Amino acid sequence: MFLALKELKKEKIRSGLIVTMIVLIGYLIFILTSLALGLAQQNTDAINSWGGNRIALNSNSNVDMRQSFLTKDEVGTLSNKESLIGETSIVAKAKSHKQLAAVFVGLKSNEFIYKNIDLDSGRNVKDTHEIVADTAFRLEGYKLGSKVKLNDDKQKFTIVGFTKKAKMNVAPVVYGQLDTWQSLRDITGGPIASAIISKDSKYDNIHKGVKTYDKQQVIDKLPGYQAQTTTFIIMIGFLMVISLIIIAVFLYILTMQKLPNYAVLRVQGIPSKVLVMATIAQSFLLVITGLIVATLLTTATALVIPASVPMAFDIPVLGAVGAGLLVMAMIGGLIPIKSVLSVDPVSVIGG
Numbered sequence: 001m002f003l004a005l006k007e008l009k010k011e012k013i014r015s016g017l018i019v020t021m022i023v024l025i026g027y028l029i030f031i032l033t034s035l036a037l038g039l040a041q042q043n044t045d046a047i048n049s050w051g052g053n054r055i056a057l058n059s060n061s062n063v064d065m066r067q068s069f070l071t072k073d074e075v076g077t078l079s080n081k082e083s084l085i086g087e088t089s090i091v092a093k094a095k096s097h098k099q100l101a102a103v104f105v106g107l108k109s110n111e112f113i114y115k116n117i118d119l120d121s122g123r124n125v126k127d128t129h130e131i132v133a134d135t136a137f138r139l140e141g142y143k144l145g146s147k148v149k150l151n152d153d154k155q156k157f158t159i160v161g162f163t164k165k166a167k168m169n170v171a172p173v174v175y176g177q178l179d180t181w182q183s184l185r186d187i188t189g190g191p192i193a194s195a196i197i198s199k200d201s202k203y204d205n206i207h208k209g210v211k212t213y214d215k216q217q218v219i220d221k222l223p224g225y226q227a228q229t230t231t232f233i234i235m236i237g238f239l240m241v242i243s244l245i246i247i248a249v250f251l252y253i254l255t256m257q258k259l260p261n262y263a264v265l266r267v268q269g270i271p272s273k274v275l276v277m278a279t280i281a282q283s284f285l286l287v288i289t290g291l292i293v294a295t296l297l298t299t300a301t302a303l304v305i306p307a308s309v310p311m312a313f314d315i316p317v318l319g320a321v322g323a324g325l326l327v328m329a330m331i332g333g334l335i336p337i338k339s340v341l342s343v344d345p346v347s348v349i350g351g
Contacts, residue, residue, distance in 0.1 A: 015286060018250050022290025023297070024323055025243045029236060030298040031311075033321050036232030038310035043225045045165040046105070046173045047215065050113045052197035056205040056212045063213060063221035069191035076208045081200045083111035084193035086181030087135065092133075094148040098140050103134075103168045104150065106193075108182030113197060117175060122161030127224050128180055132161040134172035139308055147208065150174070151184060169222055184335070236321070240328050248332030251283055280330075287329040291322050 061068035065087045071280070075084065086106035093099050108115040117124060117132060122144045125132055131150075133142065136158065147156040157176070166173040178193065186193075195207060204212045209221070220226055295318075302313040 006179045014254060017177060018247075018254070018286050019290045019293070021246065021250065022243075022287055022329070023293045024132065025239065025246070026291050026294030026322070027297045029239050029243075029321060029325060030294060030318055031301065032236055032239070033318060034302075034313050036229065036236070037312035037314050037317060039170065039228050039232075040225075041165070041312050042170045042310045043222055044168070044219050045169040046103070049116075049118065049165060049217060050085075051116055052083070052113075052199055053201040053215055054198040054203040054212055055215055055218045056196040056198070056203070056210050057194075057218075059211040060208055062217055064223075065195045065218070067295040068194045069187075070193045070210065071190055072192050074205075074210045075193060075196060076205065076207055078196070079200075080112065082196050082198045083113040083204070084108055084178060084187070085113065085195050085197055087170075087194045088181060090150045090184065092137070092148045092150055092174065094142065094146060097142060097146075098150075100137065100140060100172065102172045102174050104174050104176060104181060104184060106178040108178050112199065114175075117163055118165075119160075120162045120164045124157070124161060125176055126160075128177055128183075129155050129157050130160045130176070131157045131174040131175060132163055133159050134166040134174070135162050135164050136172035136308075137174075138162055146155055153184060157187070169224070175314070182230070188347050214244050240324060242289050243325060244328040246332075247283075247329045248285070248335045251279075251286075251332065252335055266351045278333070279337055283330060283332075287326055291326060295322065 057063065057065060057068040058070055066089060088104050090102050090104045091099055092102050093267055114124065119132070141160055144159060146159045148159065149156055305311055
């Protein structure tokens with residue numbers, strides 16, 4: 001370690017350039033990971049907040065709650081572990097406010113999803129023309145008591161509460177009564193809900209025309225969810241491999257430039273093991289310094305990033321990504337070791 005520190009102190013400019021490169025790579029990977037997490041959460045926040053494990057839909061809905069309609073006979077008898085929901089896409093409009101595309105979710109006030117809504121402010125829905133909206137509405141200037149129109153419904157709705165982390169397919173969710181869902185979908189008879197959400201991990205609706213899925217199966221079928229997730233995973237994976245190659249090349253060049261010094265040390269009787277450990281220690285110090293700076297930059301970004309940007313800074317996940325980057329960098333740092341072990345003092349010094 002002492003030899004590695006002496007080398008880094010002597011080669012300040014070269015070491016600084018390598019650290020800067022690692023900082024930029026690490027910062028880019030951390031930001032991309034946070035963006036991937038943020039988008040994933042904004043696709044699934046609402047579904048995860050319901051606390052359900054199983055979801056029953058119409059068997060012809062293609063695992064899409066918006067396309068699912070369940071009748072009273074298909075719903076059957078429910079226990080206190082089941083909740084009915086009605087889902088539909090809406091456009092919220094209000095004078096002097098920006099129109100917002102949203103997802104309306106109708107609930108029954110005596111069921112668990114309604115009771116478990118985590119309110120940031122205000123109260124829960126008590127009337128047909130009251131709604132609880134995701135805080136994205138507040139960012140656009142909507143307040144408690146604001147009157148909004150949903151689609152072409154002539155009656156205005158009053159925002160009586162705001163809730164955090166209520167998004168689905170990146171669109172903010174608006175909670176209201178199940179009767180309101182029927183009105184928005186212009187349903188006068190027949191279907192009474194879009195889906196049954198159950199907390200029971202073994203729940204299975206056996207009625208004809210109904211199919212029950214695990215929550216993750218429904219999430220995986222959300223439009224664009226898998227494509228987004230797969231894209232970011234591939235991007236981050238490629239960046240990891242690219243970082244390995246770049247770091248290996250820089251460390252190889254740095255090591256080759258120091259071969260005459262290593263040759264002199266070998267002549268003086270310094271064991272190869274000491275030189276190898278110095279090379280590994282130098283690689284570790286360069287990478288860990290770069291990752292620390294990248295982490296500080298990511299932390300600063302998390303403090304100033306607007307709430308409207310879909311990013312999530314999950315410390316355990318980012319820590320795992322940082323550890324993966326460190327491993328990849330250390331693998332790259334092992335490549336020059338062969339040159340250190342095979343250095344010939346006579347040929348190097350004599351050349």
